[in-house]
């Protein structure tokens with residue numbers, strides 16, 4: 355069965371993950387790169403392909419203006435509905451981990467049922483994206499096995515879109531994330547739609563720090579609900595031995611206002627600052643591995659199975 359991620363909102367909305375604009379208003383790519391049409395980007399030995407699976411440059415939204423409208427509609431829904439109360443409710447619900455039991459690899463295969471047709475850079479099954487990302491990082495950071503595994507599992511939380519996991523709407527699963535309980539930073543994509551978010555009527559949430567204290571640490575900040583936070587909860591509650599940097603990557607990889615635009619840095623503590631360096635490395639690969647470089651799943655499977663065994667229990671509660 356293939357579940358396409360495009361039918362859960364009225365108005366034919368679709369989402370493209372991680373499209374971002376900063377102060378300049380220019381289109382910004384995952385991991386902080388802009389890609390001129392005729393440029394091959396090389397970073398740290400990883401030669402990024404020029405074109406994606408559709409023959410366009412990455413994040414080439416100008417050729418896809420209809421898609422841009424759909425993305426805008428997605429963010430309108432996201433910004434109106436993601437409230438502080440909503441996130442609290444979702445965290446409480448999904449922290450129960452009472453949906454089903456399965457291994458990490460089983461979840462990778464389950465995610466294969468999800469093809470994100472709305473992502474212009476990606477027409478492969480999700481497992482290929484996961485393995486492409488992981489293999490690209492493995493090539494450049496051969497000794498950081500935790501980072502290879504982090505790459506493999508970072509998007510597994512997208513199973514929230516499947517019926518067995520509550521079939522959440524897209525605005526509650528994918529897209530960029532941002533904090534609740536304090537002012538919405540101007541760098542958040544399609545910021546204007548926050549005017550219809552009920553949190554805007556709460557004066558306590560309108561200041562730079564809002565309900566938080568400067569330097570309190572991101573761990574204490576409520577971030578909009580989606581596949582990042584869900585996978586973080588699953589990993590943590592099942593007792594993973596991944597290092598903190600791995601958990602940080604999983605939890606904040608869609609937090610573009612922070613890692614691309616530098617917003618909300620005042621809420622970070624020292625540990626966050628260290629972990630952010632790894633997240634920025636990771637994000638380069640998350641984008642550029644969405645290419646036609648095929649990965650032989652069966653060939654690399656034993657390696658990733660061994661990492662799963664090292665860092666996770668055999669069966670996890672989801």
Ligand SMILES: [Fe+2]
Pocket residue numbers: 371508509581607608
């Ligand atoms: Fe993601």
Ligand SMILES: [Fe+2]
Pocket residue numbers: 508509640
């Ligand atoms: Fe990803």
